[in-house]
Amino acid sequence: xxxxxxxFPQAETPEDDSRVIDETLYEARLSDELGVxxxxxAEHHFDGICAYVDPVCFAxxxxxTTTRIKIGFAVAxxxxxxxxxxxxxxxxxxxxxxxxxxxxxxxxxxxxxYDYQGYGIDPxxxxxxxxxxxxxxxxxxxxxxxxxxxxxxQIKLPxxxxxxxxxxxPPLIRxxxxxxxxxxxxxxxxxxxxxxxxxxxxxxxxDLYRQTQRDCGYDDATIAxxxxxxxxxxxxxxxxxxxxxxxxxxxxxxxxxxxxxRMRRRIYAEQGVSMVxxxxxxxxxxxxQQHSLIHGSPDTVAEAIAAIDDIGxxxxxxxxxxxxxxxxxxxxxxxxxxxxxxxxxx
Numbered sequence: 312x313x314x315x316x317x318x319f320p321q322a323e324t325p326e327d328d329s330r331v332i333d334e335t336l337y338e339a340r341l342s343d344e345l346g347v348x349x350x351x352x353a354e355h356h357f358d359g360i361c362a363y364v365d366p367v368c369f370a371x372x373x374x375x376t377t378t379r380i381k382i383g384f385a386v387a388x389x390x391x392x393x394x395x396x397x398x399x400x401x402x403x404x405x406x407x408x409x410x411x412x413x414x415x416x417x418x419x420x421x422x423x424x425y426d427y428q429g430y431g432i433d434p435x436x437x438x439x440x441x442x443x444x445x446x447x448x449x450x451x452x453x454x455x456x457x458x459x460x461x462x463x464x465q466i467k468l469p470x471x472x473x474x475x476x477x478x479x480x481p482p483l484i485r486x487x488x489x490x491x492x493x494x495x496x497x498x499x500x501x502x503x504x505x506x507x508x509x510x511x512x513x514x515x516x517x518d519l520y521r522q523t524q525r526d527c528g529y530d531d532a533t534i535a536x537x538x539x540x541x542x543x544x545x546x547x548x549x550x551x552x553x554x555x556x557x558x559x560x561x562x563x564x565x566x567x568x569x570x571x572x573r574m575r576r577r578i579y580a581e582q583g584v585s586m587v588x589x590x591x592x593x594x595x596x597x598x599x600q601q602h603s604l605i606h607g608s609p610d611t612v613a614e615a616i617a618a619i620d621d622i623g624x625x626x627x628x629x630x631x632x633x634x635x636x637x638x639x640x641x642x643x644x645x646x647x648x649x650x651x652x653x654x655x656x657x
Contacts, residue, residue: 312619313626314653315349316342316645317385317544318369321570321634322362331362334638336372338631341642343377345649349413350377351385351628356426358574367400374408383413385504385544385628386486390419390437391430394444394464398451398471405476412477415504416445417486424586425578434586439463445483452480484540490516497523500533502540504628507597513543514622521623543619544628548606549647559640560606560633567634568598609651620656 318338322331339350350373352366363369370382382404387397405412419437420426427434443461450457455470475481487493487503496503497520505516520541524534548560579585587593596602605615619627631648632641 312616312624312656313348313542314648314656315351315383315542315626315628316347317351317353317628317630318363318632319353319360319630320362320632321567322359323570323635324359328359328362335363335369335632336376338638338641338645339373339380340376341645343380345645346653347380347645347649348626349381349383351383351415353385354388354391355420355423356391357429358423358425358570360571367397367404370404370412371400371407374404374411377408377411379411381411381413382408383484384415385542386415386417388419388426388437389416389444390432390434390440391426392444394447395451395466395468395471397444398448401448401481402452402471402473402475405481406473408476410477410481412481413484414448414481415484415486416441420586421488422586423575424584425574436463449480449483482540484542490519493520494523496520497537498527500524500527500529500537502537502542502625504541505543507544507546507595507603509596509602510618510622512596513619513624517541517622517624538623539625541625542628543624543626544630545619546604546633547612547629547631547644547648548604548633549609549612549644549652550606551608551647553607553611556606556608556611560604561600563633563636564600564604565634570634609647612648613652613655616652616656 318335320331320335322328342350352369353361354366355361356364366384366387373382401414418441440463443463447459447464447466450459451468451471452475457468459466484502484504485496487496488506493503493516521534546564548556550556550559575585579589605612631645
């Protein structure tokens with residue numbers, strides 16, 4: 312099982328942005344030094360829940376200042392990107408990093424209407440735009456004289472330059488928040504990323520993912536490779552003792568969840584619009600501490616990680632820095648994990 316760091320840094324105010332961006336670049340270099348497998352980058356706009364905002368620009372900065380670690384998106388909101396521009400940018404970063412890029416794509420946020428409003432995009436178009444964009448990007452990477460006549464884009468492309476470093480193109484992975492989209496990835500024989508779920512749901516979906524591929528005729532080697540490239544997400548906080556992890560980690564997660572709904576509430580109060588039911592909010596696993604946060608001493612965290620390893624997943628997308636956590640606390644947690652937890656699974 313592979314271990315990765317999801318760089319999802321919160322900046323409470325605009326005055327915090329520059330500092331948090333600098334600290335996140337430091338965290339990326341530290342992750343590279345400690346042997347983390349992948350750095351994942353998010354995309355969220357206008358609210359400070361992801362300080363660097365643009366994973367494409369940030370990936371280029373990381374590629375230029377690291378040497379070994381892979382760089383992936385979890386995810387780029389494709390409804391907000393022009394697919395040819397994105398294909399060019401991905402090819403460039405793939406060259407800068409010498410093949411360390413993982414292109415993780417998603418439709419766009421399912422929670423924050425203001426992301427779409429800021430870009431003048433109808434959220435109802437997001438899934439169609441994702442599918443058409445992915446088709447265009449693959450076509451552009453695969454050769455010259457590419458022509459596309461679709462619903463949202465009409466493209467005539469002589470040749471995309473630079474060509475991707477990885478042939479025929481960087482690996483693609485899709486975020487799947489629901490079971491149906493995960494099943495579709497299984498039918499297509501593709502890896503996927505699973506958002507925060509309970510361990511029971513994670514086991515059910517991974518079993519269904521494998522079985523769906525078997526039913527579609529994929530051989531054992533292909534299924535094993537797809538599982539190896541698939542990822543599940545958890546928040547992680549490692550402290551010297553269980554008591555410290557409980558005292559500090561749970562409070563930070565609660566603060567993070569509060570900030571991630573603040574702008575949503577504001578827009579709903581001002582405009583009366585929301586992508587989620589603000590009057591009777593649901594409680595998915597991602598907002599339930601017992602399911603979304605693995606915390607404790609190295610021994611306790613290792614026990615929880617072993618339960619996920621037993622399910623059979625390719626890797627864990629781990630968010631170490633939560634909410635208003637200082638970079639010093641995040642670094643201590645990351646070091647404890649990589650030095651005292653990760654070696655038990657190698």
